[in-house]
Amino acid sequence: MKLRDISTKEEILAILEEQNPGNIEKITQEAYNVKVENIGSKIFLRGLIELSNRCCKNCLYCGIRHDNKNVFRYDLTDDQVIESALFARDAGYGSLVLQAGERTARPYTARVTRLVKRIKELTNGEMGITLSLGEQRREIFEEWFAAGAHRYLLRIESSNPYLYSRIHPKNALHSWDRRVQAILDLKDIGYQTGTGVMIGLPYQTIPDLADDLLFIKNIGVHMVGMGPYLTHSDTPLGHLGVTSTSLDLTLKMVAALRLLMPKINIAATTAMQVIDPYGREKAVMAGANIIMPNMTITEVRENYQIYENKPGIKDDAALSKSKLEENLKKMGIEIGWREWGDSRAFVKKA
Ligand code: SAH
Secondary structure: OOOOOOOOHHHHHHHHOOOOHHHHHHHHHHHHHHHHHHHOOOEEEEEEEEEEOOOOOOOOOOOOOOOOOOOOOOEOOHHHHHHHHHHHHHOOOOEEEEEEOOOOOHHHHHHHHHHHHHHHHHOOOOOEEEEEOOOOOHHHHHHHHHHOOOEEEOOOEOOOHHHHHHOOOOOHHHOHHHHHHHHHHHHHHOOEEEEOEEEOOOOOOHHHHHHHHHHHHHHOOOEEEEEEOOOOOOOOOHHHOOOOOOHHHHHHHHHHHHHHOOOOEEEEOHHHHHHOOOHHHHHHHOOOOEEOOEOOOHHHHOOOOOOOOOOOOOOOHHHHHHHHHHHHHHOOOOEOOOOOOOOOOOOOOO
16 A cells, blocks of 8 residues: 555545554554654644634534524633633643634624733743634734734535535535635635544545545645544434544544645644544554643533533643643653644745
């Protein structure tokens, strides 16, 4: 099987369809080697702060979708956000991710601008800031970039527009084309831009996943976060029953992506930890290089359940941090403390 310099759908499919455990081991090992040769063996931590679970959208898979009435809605106060940001800084994390449901009202977007500026000021520009706040008008992306955010995550969820339309309500608020445009806007503005997909969605096929990887390569992002689709019983897709994505398929996706894009940042996502307690560490051994430990205050964690059985909802930031570090140490994985850990695939615009 060809593993170096892969580029075609057939080559990707051969990886994703591999079932032999020995061969899967060879694939992940080769992806790990390619990572080390291209960007080194260190991983980078981003403290994740879940700003708010309010959302204007109704994605059919997501537990915090607008119409889910069983969720207690919250907004962290500015002080709570700052406190978590400073905790992450003092813990030696080089950067933060601010994530929330999608909202576009002006008071909200202006508040994000203020928060980004404030975190930058309070940390003397030390903290790198990644945003994961959904689709916004280009002007808002620009405003947040000017305020000091330099990376943005916006998953395409599925690169297949038909599949996308089956997992989202069919209206203008949930447009695949608009989401692609938002990714292109982010790149054009100068953000290090991340996208990604869910693995094991209802109706999704292995060729869809191969196309997802080709989409990611062709759109030329600098970072990727992918994870298994997990059910949430308060959602329309959750009612279809539990589908379980295997960790193997997830690891093959990570490995194939690393082989396709040797220099990008690839996250070992929290959803991987749900299907296997060591899921994130195994993803690191299959080519991932980023982990985003949860820094959100314990009081609100249980309300940010985009899927069920989210790990660590009773933990605080210190415990999320120490548990992870212990696991990483056991596996001999080195952490890049106090570094932004920017994507080596990113070339700053002149
Ligand atoms: N509102 C932001 C952040 C969304 S939450 C945005 O639109 O980008 C981050 C990611 O969680 C989503 O992009 C989606 O891929 C993932 N997610 C949502 N529901 C999920 C589920 N049921 N299982 C697995 N991942 C899910």
